[in-house]
Amino acid sequence: MVRIRIEISYLEGVEDPEASTLHHNLGVLGYDTVEDTRIMKIYELSFSEDTHTAMGMAKSIAENLLINPVINKYDIIVIGEEE
Amino acid sequence: MVRIRIEISYLEGVEDPEASTLHHNLGVLGYDTVEDTRIMKIYELSFSEDTHTAMGMAKSIAENLLINPVINKYDIIVIGEEE
Structure with a gap:
């Protein structure tokens, strides 16, 4: 059994409207x-x-x-291995 | 400057419909x-x-x-510190 994480984020330079809105509202x-x-x-x-x-x-x-290659990037990380 | 990750997941025992659907469809x-x-x-x-x-x-x-305490849990992780 192998446990793997796929972390999906926005490419550099692509605006994430949810993150921008959160940032603005946290300020408010x-x-x-x-x-x-x-x-x-x-x-x-x-x-x-x-x-x-x-x-x-x-x-x-x-x-x-899972991803849209136009706007997303991803990392794959093995977080656990067992027999 | 401190960089912090808030990881939000479902509480044990709470069904995540998106994860179940993904699991089913990956099988298909x-x-x-x-x-x-x-x-x-x-x-x-x-x-x-x-x-x-x-x-x-x-x-x-x-x-x-960010969370709904009825269904979510969260972890806070410091991932970077700099002056």
Whole structure:
């Protein structure tokens, strides 16, 4: 069993309207020392595969199903391995 | 400047319909060795504060604005500190 995280965020230079709105509203609510906000989505998947195969599947799932390559980037991180 | 991650996930025992649907559909699409799926949202905030104050602000932002305590839990992680 391998546990893998796919972290999806916006490409540099792409504006995330949800993050901008949060940043603005935190300022209005008095949290005015917040200098930057970013929002990411994490998909944590467990595979009954060896690590190498699971990494390949996670890459395929990310690229084919989860991200929009025009605006998103992703990182894949192995967070746990067990027999 | 302190960089803090607020990781929001579902409480144990609360069903996440988006994660269940993803799990089901991955199976249909041939990714049938995916045993479990979890989805989390990350808010990464930079504060122009000392770490202790920033942690307190992040906790307040998470509890008052970002989570629904009936279904969500959160973790706060300091991911960077600089002068």
